[in-house]
Structure formats: structure tokens, C-alpha cells
Amino acid sequence: MADVSITALDKTYGTFDVLHGVSFDVADGEFIALVGPSGCGKSTLLRMIAGLEDITGGSIAIGGRVMNDVAPKERDIAMVFQNYALYPHMTVAQNMGFSLRLHGAPKAKIAERVAKAADVLGLIDYLDRMPGQLSGGQRQRVAMGRAIVRQPQVFLFDEPLSNLDAALRVQMRAEIRNLHDRLGSTSIFVTHDQIEAMTMADRIAVLRDGCLEQVGRPLDIYDYPANAFVAGFIGSPAMNIVPAHAAEHHVTFGSDVRVPVNNSYTGPVQWGIRPEHFELVPAETPDAIAAVAQRVESTGSDEFVMTAVGDVRFDAQLANRPGVKQGDQIWLRPDPAKSHLFDVQSGVRLT
Amino acid sequence: MADVSITALDKTYGTFDVLHGVSFDVADGEFIALVGPSGCGKSTLLRMIAGLEDITGGSIAIGGRVMNDVAPKERDIAMVFQNYALYPHMTVAQNMGFSLRLHGAPKAKIAERVAKAADVLGLIDYLDRMPGQLSGGQRQRVAMGRAIVRQPQVFLFDEPLSNLDAALRVQMRAEIRNLHDRLGSTSIFVTHDQIEAMTMADRIAVLRDGCLEQVGRPLDIYDYPANAFVAGFIGSPAMNIVPAHAAEHHVTFGSDVRVPVNNSYTGPVQWGIRPEHFELVPAETPDAIAAVAQRVESTGSDEFVMTAVGDVRFDAQLANRPGVKQGDQIWLRPDPAKSHLFDVQSGVRLT
């Protein structure tokens, strides 16, 4: 049993509060993605779970046992560090096999597990290199390898794929998730990559400035963000959030733009709509917003159009590269079912 | 004038060849993205341009002057290191202002430029911190800041955004491109992020195993990849590439799947189709492929379906989350205009 239970966790560096009363539980065998803006405390939280950082307040339990005062090595945890922290004096193979060696595993077994991990990670040719002779991505993979040969109860990953190219990432994503499922271990995975979080995790925890904003299943968070921050943070490109006035199944904003929404709330609101929930429609289509394309970026598959309606800026992501040009006048129809309303003050979702 | 001209560049570490005869030119004021799999030599190339790495063969010229033997500080270059390389004993502000200080800039000017960069980078609150007290993303931003306060002739960026969250990345992307345009400097930008490469760069250079595979404008590379490697590498999720037989505007593969293509080549080929160029169609639609969904991942906006047709695996990316479930029998129609054919042996594009 290796469920992780975090209760009212506080962390302070000197006078600087990093975490404020963070609580959540990770079930045994669950895969949790931890996301949040840079500097919000993700690495700190992982390091506290690992036992590398003192706990200012609250508690951390693993498998039901409070770990606040337990040495890291007693916790049966493997961690991939954001800065890799490879041992510079050991080869790739030695780095990866180190913990098994510490646990007295027979040489053959170490070699076998290292070889297997190296194979998955595309490091077979580099096993005898020193870390100093590796590229950034290769180092990151070694750091990864060091964790996965361990097969511990709990995995902690701190942005383990950030230096890898797309193809490798996709492959690694699947490998990590497979490994997790095979070992039945519990994983906490810090990432800034939406896709990683959405596709790999059973649940996502969103952290902001040391506070937990929402924990939930990926699509729940995507579809029903608990507040404007989560709405804006999850999904890329980010949701458009516009101050507006809601009344009777529609919102109005700007000089007098009016769009339908599936919500009967009345009063001042923040209206949210994701860029991909606009449809490019012919001129004057009902409920469409007239906008001017200010900048167009193509991602290959899609077109990302930055527009403005009066003072209000919108981004829209249009499938199949319709060929919008900068300066074009276009009509965008928001999907009323995909609109979100948030409280003006608190940002909390209004339903 | 700061065009960068790279001619027949070779690099060897001991007996290990990292770069083989790489040649390309970067025009003055151009923004080039350098992409390629992990370990292909991107960082090495940047470091050679910066003057940090010996040139085994070939030459590098900046502004028409051969730089092979010119000290880095004479090259008027700023670089963001993949591993940051912040000065551990200097505060964030000192790190960022260091090069201006070296160039004898007045204090007020240093402070002003640092403040401005810190503002853009969201580091205002951290100016007095030491690097050791920063999160990974914050460190990366400091590394970034150190380069941008310089306003040099040439910028070299080595994966400068890899540790940032989506929102910040989008913002930084725009900021970097703006800065580049405003200063009129030349930029070479290593990234593993497709979107970054596609949206920021004037041209993309694709490197594989130390060889340059293709240099071209982003959409050209996306739409007309020069070979199967580039096709597979650019675009995420990656293009499906299937051994097939082409004849008369169609290809056949597997037991007897047959799909139309806009190409009259005849013979054995590799047929390529991007996941986003499938359409989910009702059963038995002409030209559609019958496939079984083996795994479905949702990225929020899209659905990513891994399917198989007999032994052949396909990935499809379907907009608007149609709600495919694992095990469903689905029909996918590839867009014939978006099909690519590559030579079986050489992988070269066939037109």
C-alpha cells in the first residue's frame, strides 16, 4: 500500500511562504499530474514528499504512515530531479544501477535492469559515457532511467521530459504510464506540458502560489474548471476570459457584442471560451462575433488567430488551416455549450 | 550586419563524430529554429557558433567575418544555455546585469534594462535572490534575462522555454519574437517544441545525427517534408508512415486496404499521413479505412486515437472530442490531398 496523503502542508523558506495548507490524497496505484505556474511550489512539494525538505507545518503520510520524520531512504521513493543531479563521476550505467547496487542486488540483475531501461530510453549506446559527455536530453533520460530501474512504491517525477523532442516525448509518455501500470506504483508527476498532464494522469492537481486550486480528472478539469485561474491555466492556447454581463442565456461585452451561452446566471461575470471552441463562419452568421485578425500563426495542423473585437482580445484556434490573413475581417461563432462563466471577484465557476 | 554563415562544419569529440559537414546561412535579422532529436548536435552547433567549442572542420562567419579564431566576447553574441549556467554567487539582478557591467554601462542604465527584462520575465520579485533559491523555471527565466538585456547582434537560445508552463511559454514566445524584431538581431533558437518552431521561426533547420536534413520555412517543411525523417519529426503527434504500394492515384497496404492519394507514382513506397488529416466518418463511407480504436487519449480539445488496421498501427487526432471509446470500430477517411509518398530506401519525398 503506497497511497500518499498530504494534509495541511505548509512550507516556508525564511520569511517566504511557498506552500499554504496543501491537502490532497493520492490513492495507491494512482497517477497524479501536478501542474501550476513556474515557481508555484511544485518542486518543493515533491521534495517534501521525498523527505528532502523540512516540513514547516502539516503532515505527509505514505501507506498510512506519517513520514514527517522518516529519512528519505526509508520511504522507498524514486525521484527524477528537475536538474537531473546525475553523479558526475559515474558512467550512465553506474548512475542508473547505483541504487540497486546500494541495495545489494546481484550484478547480473543490475545489468539486466539497466539494459532494459536504457533500451526504453534510447541510451544503449551511451551506457559507458560520463554525464558530462551527454546532451541535455540524454542527461534527462539518464535521470529518468535512474528512477525507473528502482521500481519503488512511489515515483516522483519533476518535469522529466522537458528536454525531449516531440517524438521521444510521445514515446516516453506511453512508457512511463505502462511502467506505472505494470508496477502498480503510485506516481506524482510534475509537468508544464498540458498534453502530458491530460493524457497520462488519472487526476490532475493544479497549484497556484502554493495553494491547491483544483484536483480532478483531466477532462473534468478541462471541461469544468473550478475557477478562472484553472480555466486559464489548463488548455493551450489558453482560454479567453472576458469581463462581460450575463443575462438570460447570453452575455454582452465590449460596446455591444452579444453571444449566447447555456447558462441562466444574471449579473456581471467573466465569460470564458477556449480558442478551439470558435468556428469560422461566413459573414453575418447569427451569434457570430465580427473580429479582425491581428496576427496569424500556423502550427501546421491548425491556425492560431489573434483577433480583437474593439478593445477585447480573443484568440481562436481554427482547424485545418483555413488560410486567414493578418488584417482579415472574420466571423467567429463561439459554441454556447462550451462557454464558461466565472464570478467577477472570486473567479469561482458559476453554474 | 550579422548574418551567420556556416560552411561544411565538422565536429568530433575524440572518435565520436557529432557534426558532419553542416552548411547553412542565416540572413541578417532572421529567426531560425534548430530542431532535431535529442543528441543530434544542436547544442554543439550553438556552442560552436558562440566560440565555446573548437571547430574540427569548416568555418563559421558572422557578418562576413570568419570567426573560427575569434574569442567569444568579440562576437557580440548572447546565449541562453540549456543548463542555465547562472553565476551561483550573484543575485538574479547581478546575473542579468553582468554583461552590461562588463561593457562599462552606467549603473542607472543597467538597472533600467534589468528591471525591464525582469518585468517581461516575471522576475521582479526575485531580483535579489540567489540562483540557488529559485525554482527551475525561474532559473531558466534568469538565464533568458541574461541574454536579452544584452541586445547583441546574434542571439543563441538553447531550449530556453523548456521548463516553463504553457501560459508563460505562449507569452515568452511572443516576447522573444518581439524583441528579435525590435532589435533587428539574428536569432538561432534550439527547441524541441514543434509549436515554438512553427510559430516563431522564419525558417526551421532540421538536424539528424549531425547532418542537416532540411532547412525551410515552417509551413514548407510541414507541408512538404523533404524526407520521411523530417515528415515524422515535424508535427505532433507524428505523421503515420506506412510501407505501401502506390499505383494510379492510390496506395494499398496491409491485407488489402486501399486509399486514394494525389500522386501518380507507381511502385513500393512509404505512405505518410498526419494524424490530424483523418476524418471520422460514418461506417462504410467510400475511401475510409475501417480501424479499431486501441487506446484513446483526450487532450481536452482533441481526441487522440491509436488504432490498428490489421498489423498496421495508425494514430488519428480528431477535433472536438467525438467520444471514441477503446475497442470501438471506427471509419477514418484520410485526406488524399494531404498524403505524402516517400522512397522506400532513401526516404526521399516522391512527387
Place this chain on the structure above:
Amino acid sequence: MGNLRPMGLERWWVLVFLAPTLVGLFVGAFGSIFASVGISFTDWDLLTPPTPAGFSNYAGLPDDRLFMRSLVNTLAFAGLYVPLTVAISLFVAIGLNRSIPGLSFFRVAFFLPTVSSPTAVGLLWTWIYAQDNGVLNNMITAMGGDPVRWLSRDVALYSVVIVNVWGAIGGGMIIFLAGLQAIPKDYYEVAALDGATAWQRLWFITLPALAPSMFFQMVLTTINAFQAFDYIYILTRTGNGNSTMPTLVFSIYRNGFRFFRMGDAAAQAVVLSAMIMVLTVIYFRLQKKWGGQP
């Protein structure tokens, strides 16, 4: 090793930075190395012009009873002194790199013997080792034992090693303390997660990361061992400036500067240097094997 290749103006800086050392090397030390080798092939009394002697100075060494005795003494001394000094000072440094109460006191305590000139403390040790009323023998007789003749021919080696180690721990300690400071904390964190015990951290992380300091300390201690003079002289000297436990430098010093046989002295110095160099090369190898930077 850093491989920054200087370009343009940087080349001048390299020269400027090395200039003092190079001048020192050429003016002083360098000349004397070659001079020593050269002199070893001559007979020279320092005052009248040298006469060529071929290999005779070397050939005579095996028959020189005093030289052979001092060679044996030196090897025995080094064999004990080097490992003891390195090991103890390393452990002390590791101990003092922790946050324990009274750190400054400990540092000073361990360093005291190093700063004190042998002439000042050596006398003290003759008292500690004294046969009658010596501190050690007083303790032994108080416990009913027989007084030991600490500085007699048989025991002197050990007594002298103890004093020399005592005097060298502090020096090693500060080298290691400085080296320990340069080890990033990350490594210990990863190792802790990997399940390393304190000993394993020491063995697998601290020691390898300390390789540059260790290499330095090994080389230096070896050189010191082969050149140890002061304490040995003070503790074991006999009436005419000789010693009951003469070492190689003793022999070199006496031949060259007492008896003006520079040729013999130089030959012995060359033999001494050669031995140290062989050991240095061995350390180099060992260290490379360990994966560190030389």
C-alpha cells in the same frame, strides 16, 4: 579538466596569468631541477669546479650503508605516515563539515599542531616521549607498566610517525574541508533517495567527489613523507646533527650541505624525486580509475 581554448586577446591573458609562475619556474625551480640531475653526474664540492663523474654517484648508492639505512627508514615512515595522515584528516574534515556544536573550537584544535612550528612543539614531544618523567611513561608507570624507550632505534619509527601525523592532520583537514564545500548537495539528496547509508554516501559520493582534493593530498603527503625532516630531526637527533632514524632528506642534506658532496646529494635527490614521481603516477592512475579529475 577545463578545455577553454583562448582566442585573440585571451591568449595574452593566459601569458600574463602564467607569467609569475613561469618566471619562478625558469629562474628558480626549473633551473635547480636540471641542475640537480646534472650535478648528480659530477663530483662537486660547491666551491671548486665540478668534475664529471659519470654514473659513479649512482653506482655508489647501494654500497652506502647510511644511504640504504635512510632509504629503508624513509619507506617505512612513508608507508605509515601517508595512509594515516590522509585517512585521519579526511575523517576529521568530514566530521567537521557537519553542523555540530563547538565547530570553531574543533577546527582550531585540530589545526593547532599544524600551525605550530616544529621547533616550538618538537621540544614538547621530546618531553612527552622522555624516558624518565616523560608524560607517556609517567602514565604507563602509574598503571604499573614498564617505561618504554620511545625514541630508541626500534620504537623511534612509530613515535616519529605519530608526531608527524599529529602535525599533519590539520593541514589535510583544511584541504578536505575546502573540497567538501564544493560538493553540490544534490548528490546527497539523490543518494538519500536511492537508499544510501551514511557509509555508502561517504564511499560513493563524498570520496569520488573529493577526488581532486584527495589527489592533491595524497601527492602532497607523499612528498612530505619523503621530505620529512623537522620533527624527525628534533626528536631523534644525535650529537653531530645526525639522527637515530635518518631519512633520505637527512642523507641528502648531510652529504650536500654538511660534507659538500653535491654529486652524491644530487644523485640521492634524483632517486628520491623519482620515487615520488612513480607514486604520483600511481595516484594518477588510481584516480582516473575512480573516475575523478586529476
Place this chain on the structure above:
Amino acid sequence: MKRDTAADMLAFALLLFGALCMIGPFIWMIATSLKPVAEQYDGRLIPITPTSENYPRLFEIIPMHLLLWNSFKIAAIATFGQLLTCSMAGFIFAVVRFPFRNVIFVILLVTLMVPGQVTAIPQFVIFKFLGLYGTQAPLYLPAFLGGAFGTFLMRQYFLTIPIELAEAARIDGASLARIFFTIYLPLAKPALAAFAIFAFMFSWNDLFNALIYLPSNLEKTTLTVGLALFQTQYSGQWPLMMAASLISVAPIIIVFFLAQRHFISGISMSGLK
């Protein structure tokens, strides 16, 4: 990280024992220096009639203050010279690649192995030729010509500083001199502190050169020479000799005390990812 308190306590106990062994002789030394001559052979640790008279007496017999000042002046200048030139050379050896680097470094190392007396005579001739015989210059000038020990020490330390820092600074526009002074030196504080102590100590304890170069009159010479003269003369008077020894050791202890807090750098090398 969590401290391991049991290990800390064990370490403390071991260190305490070790420290007592280390300072034992000094306690004896202090005790003896506080004894009247009549009690010097009584074998007791605690003086029966403690007296501090040996100290003032010492200053009467020899001009201690002048000797101390001379030694201090020479040691301070020499230390500065060593710190500067050895760390410069150590930096180049550790960071820069240049032709014959390893050869020169090995030759430098070999100089460590040559007994000091071998170099004494050529050196003497040079200083005599320069007209510096009889002045203090020969005691500190060589310190400005580098030295194998310090260069080796500093090089070993500089090797542990990630080379990327030098690279980043080079691109930032720093000359090698700037890299050295603004990046490497500040980061090498622990090693510099250690080396400073060594350099000071070497100079302070140097008897041979002081003997050879300085006039022997007690106003001009160093403490070591003064003490050597004094020791032959008062060899049976332990309390006096111990007082003299203590005074000669005290300044280095003070220097050590001042330097030792710099052993802890206060900067974790975390500029790198």
C-alpha cells in the same frame, strides 16, 4: 534534509576525543609556561605557584615585539603574493587549454619534490646579484613568483567549478581576467582561505631563508631566527621556552581563526541546472 542526530552525536564524541589528543601537548605547553623555573621538572600539569612572569621576561630578553612585527610583515606580503600568483596560475591550469599545459604542470609538480636546500644556492646568488641580500625582500619576493603547492591546490579546487560558468561569462563579454576575478575567485573562497593559512604559515615558520638573508641583529630579523638563538641559549629553561613557543604560535592561530569561517562558502553551486 533531515539531520541524522545519532550520527552527529557519534561524530561529536569522536571529534572531541581527537581534539583532546591534538591539543594535549598545548595544554602541557601552556601549563609549563606558567610555572616558575623551580617547578619545571615536577611532572605536574597544574603549576603549584602559577606565574606569568615568563612572558614579560621574554620581552626583556629579546625584542619580541620587533621580531613579531618583522615576521608578520613578511608573512602578510608573502601570503598576498602567493594567493595572487598561485590562484592565477591554478586558474589557467584548471580552465584553459594551451600548448604544453600538462608538461608545464608536471614540471611544476616536480619542483615540489626537490628538497628546498637544492634551490637555496642559486637563489642566493640571484638575490645577491640584485643587491637584495640583507633586506627582507628575498623572504617575500619569491612568493610573487607562484609556487607549486599553491598552484596545485588552487587548480584542484578550480577544477570543481563547472566550466559552464566560465563559458557563460566569456559570452557575456568577460575577459579571462574578469572571469578569474569575478567568478572563480569568489567561488573559491574556502580554498583561498585554506591556502592563505598555509602561505602565512610557511612564511611565518621559515627559518632557513630568514637565517640566510637577514642580518642577524634582533631588530631586523624574524621571530624564527630570534627563537633559534634564544633556544640554544636558554635550553634548560622550559617555562621560558614554552612561553616563547606559545607567543610564536599565537599569531597563526589568530590568522586561522579569522580565516576559518570562510571555509564555508555560503554559496551552493546551484547555478547549473
Place this chain on the structure above:
Amino acid sequence: ETEISFALWGSPQEAAVWASIAEAFEAAHPDITVNIEVSDWDGYWEKLRVQVAGGTPPDVFAMDAPLYPDWQLRNVLLDLQPYIDADPSVLDGVFPVTLEAYQTDTGLFGVPRDFQTIVLYYNKDMFDAAGVDYPDDSWTWDDFRTAAAALTLDKDGDGTTDQWGAWAEVYDMEPFWGPVIWSHGGEVVDPASGQTLINSPEAMAGFEFIQQVWLEDQSMPTEEQLSQYGWDGLLSGIAAMGFSGHWSVPEYAEAGLNFDVAPVPMGPAGRVTGVNSAGFVISSDTEAPDAAWEFVKYAISEEGQSQLANIGLAVPILEDVAQSDAYLEQPVQINHALFVEALEYAHMKPVFRGYEEWSGAVGDSLNLAWTGEESLADALDEAVALGDDALARNN
């Protein structure tokens, strides 16, 4: 205006005396300035070697007679014979035995400055306390042995000796074992034939006597014991008798000892003591040989010697001065005349090339006998073997 440098070993006090001599000299020779350099014994030779090898020795420097041949043979000393030939009266009245050491086949490269004969010192208080009669000229070595045994005491009864009958330096032949061997009819060394002679039956008899006093009776402290007490057993108050030259007088007096001197005891071959002299030499490289000679001449003149006699460290080389009040009526009142009388039965300390190395080899080996590590015979064999090696190396 000429400047000459004069180097010597000794204490600062001794330097002060020399400074006043130099002052008087300068008063008489206004055109010459003398710079005095004093070092302790070890430091003196160390410095001298570097200076001489570096080609810049002091103009005038002190010399110990046994070491003189080594220096002389290296051609670094100025031949003084021409000066003496020019003014033979300079050496008038000098004890001939002191000159002997400096005379060579090729000339005279040094002149004595003072001399030292070895006598028996004794602590009157200890004799009084033990009720033993003071030594006198009737004493034989056996009397010495008996008295020494009687004076060896364990005063506090803790089982260890705290007062010994006598002490002696074991290492160098000069104060003790040389006179013992000679007075037993033995010889020490024959430099001409390159032979060490201390294993002759006569010499053996002398050594056996020493061993009896030392090891059997334990009436003398070992070297280790001495080192603990600062070497000089009389000075540190742990021994009742000792053998030394005149140089000990000021020290003993200053330490407040109640002491006097007696002749060394007689042996089977009569009474023999040793004599040794310190001298002046002039560097052959000196730029001012005349001025240097003037100074040397002054220092061995009656005036200079009288002043020197007054420090009480040594015996003047001029018979007149040695008989004068300047020497005999020193502030410390002991039998000063005895040191001069001893010349009659004094054997010159051997002076030959390689003396230093030879004496080291012999001393080290003999030491093994005194510590009991080896039998006397074995130690002597080793001493002779190593001593002969050393002689061979130097010829």
C-alpha cells in the same frame, strides 16, 4: 672607508662583547667599519655554507679547529702567512699548541682566537650534601667512579634517580671519551693512514670504564634523560659533576650554581685532557684583505684578548693575558688558572679533513653502546667501520 663583515656563532651577549671590541678597533682605525653577524651554532654553519657557495662569504669568520681542514681544502680561505711573515711579532706569546691546528703544508689559513681545555666541573652543594670530598688533582678515574656512585641519589625514593653523580656528553669525543681513551693509553684516530683506532685494547679499556660508570652503576644520565633536562646536567641541577671547557662558566654562574673545577682524573696512562681552539679565518674572496687582517690582528692582540678574557667564555691564546688579572680575576671566582695549567697534559683534539663526517659516524655508533642497544664490542666495530668509510670518502 672600508667595511668588513665578521661572522661568528654565539649568544647575543657574546655578540655584544665583540661589538665593543670592534668599537675599540674602529676607534683605532677610523677608516674601517666592522659589521658583526652572530648566529646560533647550527644557523651559523648553515648560513656560512650558503654565503660561501654563493661567492659572498663574510670577510672574517669564526672557525672551529676540527672543521678547519675541510674549509681550507676548498680554497675559500686566505693564506695569512704573508701577513705574518711581514709582521712575525703578531704571534709572539701565543700558546703553540693552539697554533698547531691551523698550520698546513701550504700556509697558515687561520689563527686561533681562544682555546678550551677540558676540566672537571663539580657542584659543591651536592658534594657537601652527600658528604663526599671535592675532587682534586689526586683523583683517578676510579675515584671518580666511586664518588659518582655516591652522588647518585633517588632523593624522593620513588624508584627513579633524580640526581646523578656526573653527566657527560657522549657523542663528541671532546669533553669526555677522548680524555678517557687517551688517559688509558689509547688513541682515537690516525687521519694520515685513514684509520680509526678506538678498538685497540687500550681504548677498549677506556670504553669499558665508561660503560661501568654509565650502564652498570648508572651514575650518569643517558642522552635521552639529558635531552629532557636541556642537555647540560650540571646546569639543570641533576648531576654533581661534568666535563666541559671554559665556555660553561658564565652559564653556570648565571644559573647560581655553587661550583668549581678540578683537573680531569688520572688514568693508567696518566692524566690527559683535550684541548681545542676556535679561530679566525679570512675569506679568500674578501675585497679588503688588509682591513680584515688588521681586525684579526687586533682581536688576537693583547688588547683584544684582554677584553675577550673578560666575558669568561674561553681562555685567551696569549700567555701574558692568560696570566693577567684580566683572565684570572674574572667576576666569577673559580680556579681559572687550571684551564691554562691543563695545557701541559692536553692532547689536541684531532683536526683532519672529514672530521665532521667521521665524528658523526663514530658518535652514532658508539651511542648504541651507551643506550645498551648493542654490546660495546659490536658498537666499536661499527664505529670503526663507519669511521673508516668516512675517512676514505674524504681522502
